[in-house]
Amino acid sequence: MIRESSFLGFHRPDGRVGIRNYLLILSSTGLTAPTARRIGMVLPSARVVAPPYGSGIIGPDEVMRERLLLGFARNPNVGAVLLIGAKSTEVGKFSEAIRLYKKPCESLILDDCGNDAITLTERGIRAAAHLMRNMSYQRRKSAPVSELFLATQCGRSDPSSGIVANTLIGSVLDNIVDLGGCAVVGESLEWFGAEDLLAERAITTDVANQIRRAVSRRVQLATECGMDLLGNNPGPTNIAAGLSTLEEKALGAIGKTGSRTIQGVLDHGLAPENAGLWLMDQPWYSPEALSGMVAAGAQMSLFSTGAGNSFVSLLAPTIKISANPMTCATLSEQIDIRLDDVFLGHKAPGVAFEDLWQHLIETASGLLTFGEILNEGEEVQSRLGESL
Amino acid sequence: MTHQKPPAFDAIVLHDTDNVATALHYLERGMDVKIKAPAGDLVITVCDCIPACHKFSLQALGIGFHVRKHGMFIGFATTAIDQGAHIHIHNIIGRDPQDR
Numbered sequence: 001m002i003r004e005s006s007f008l009g010f011h012r013p014d015g016r017v018g019i020r021n022y023l024l025i026l027s028s029t030g031l032t033a034p035t036a037r038r039i040g041m042v043l044p045s046a047r048v049v050a051p052p053y054g055s056g057i058i059g060p061d062e063v064m065r066e067r068l069l070l071g072f073a074r075n076p077n078v079g080a081v082l083l084i085g086a087k088s089t090e091v092g093k094f095s096e097a098i099r100l101y102k103k104p105c106e107s108l109i110l111d112d113c114g115n116d117a118i119t120l121t122e123r124g125i126r127a128a129a130h131l132m133r134n135m136s137y138q139r140r141k142s143a144p145v146s147e148l149f150l151a152t153q154c155g156r157s158d159p160s161s162g163i164v165a166n167t168l169i170g171s172v173l174d175n176i177v178d179l180g181g182c183a184v185v186g187e188s189l190e191w192f193g194a195e196d197l198l199a200e201r202a203i204t205t206d207v208a209n210q211i212r213r214a215v216s217r218r219v220q221l222a223t224e225c226g227m228d229l230l231g232n233n234p235g236p237t238n239i240a241a242g243l244s245t246l247e248e249k250a251l252g253a254i255g256k257t258g259s260r261t262i263q264g265v266l267d268h269g270l271a272p273e274n275a276g277l278w279l280m281d282q283p284w285y286s287p288e289a290l291s292g293m294v295a296a297g298a299q300m301s302l303f304s305t306g307a308g309n310s311f312v313s314l315l316a317p318t319i320k321i322s323a324n325p326m327t328c329a330t331l332s333e334q335i336d337i338r339l340d341d342v343f344l345g346h347k348a349p350g351v352a353f354e355d356l357w358q359h360l361i362e363t364a365s366g367l368l369t370f371g372e373i374l375n376e377g378e379e380v381q382s383r384l385g386e387s388l
Numbered sequence: 389m390t391h392q393k394p395p396a397f398d399a400i401v402l403h404d405t406d407n408v409a410t411a412l413h414y415l416e417r418g419m420d421v422k423i424k425a426p427a428g429d430l431v432i433t434v435c436d437c438i439p440a441c442h443k444f445s446l447q448a449l450g451i452g453f454h455v456r457k458h459g460m461f462i463g464f465a466t467t468a469i470d471q472g473a474h475i476h477i478h479n480i481i482g483r484d485p486q487d488r
Contacts, residue, residue, distance in 0.1 A: 158441060163400065193482070194460075242442035244475065244477050244480055244482075247483070248463070251458040252458070255458075344393070344397075345395055346395075346396055
């Protein structure tokens, strides 16, 4: 639909391009999380990721934790990392991995500060200040849109999401994929009812089977816990909004995927091996879902909502999109892109697509989202099981 | 509140193989509804009240007929449905998920 276009981004030493230049203050353990937040209070433009977990995380949970935390550090929007933790073994492992991404990183350990959080805070502020000044030497330079990796999400959906907003997000994904970029659609349980349509677009039969397995596994998880997913979906809110069947609800949700070939199904937080359209098998809740895609490397997120949803990613600017006329009118400092004109028939979807694409390029080049302006946003570490 | 123009249409058909339209605002029973459709705009009289974002039938459907939206199957008719009638959980049903 749209030919080549470019944006202005921060070119990283590992070859990726960021759309923001954040200092990440990353706490690898819950013990140092309050210190990370304290350092962040002194440097309010830094991004703080400080999950409450640390020791005693085992098995697949440990794998997931490393993938997510290192994924946040690797995200191209992060220009440098201040890593803090309690133990030298763990901090050493993490900082070595971050240096392999060729990312400037300073690490500080609570043990080395005589277990004094105040000393760690002071050293952290000093180290962060230097990292931030060095980062600010970087300037935006032209980059092709093939460097973009888009996350998608829908939250508090209504039929306007399925009819207009998700369909337009799908068109944007088609376009980014055609131009050599990357996109991911997650929330695997939302595919339930339309998984065959997605499977038909899989690049191989293996991938088609992965799509079906991802859905059936989540359905099984829900039913094993006694959730009546099969009998209560669509739920009462969906039904009141006008959605009658599971098929109808799922068709609206998968509109975000557009129409291109599906390259594969990623585990939560896992980076794709090549460009193109990917699915991610992950939780459906916005904070967890967006964090998984951001850890996988997405620099920007397209987020559709019907009734309104203020949650955004901390590290990937999130463009909030709604086609619900009431939501657009009342949540004017939340909705970045209004599509109510399209819903009401005053604007052709093709014109709205051009506007949305232009807004995406502007945002990649530095235009702020309302979520950034209002300081919304969080990145979270998902948990799979019990700790020791 | 931002000023809003009245809708250009009362309802929309999403795909040319669909047999339902979606109401863009509340529709009164007996109203002649202006519908935007891919195959050309049309006017249908609705025989029920239709809440905003809910569906109504573009044609008469028999029991077991496929109801289509987004160009895809979304359910079977469980009763005879008149043209212009409200389509919802009282007269359509999806496939049994256990049979997938």
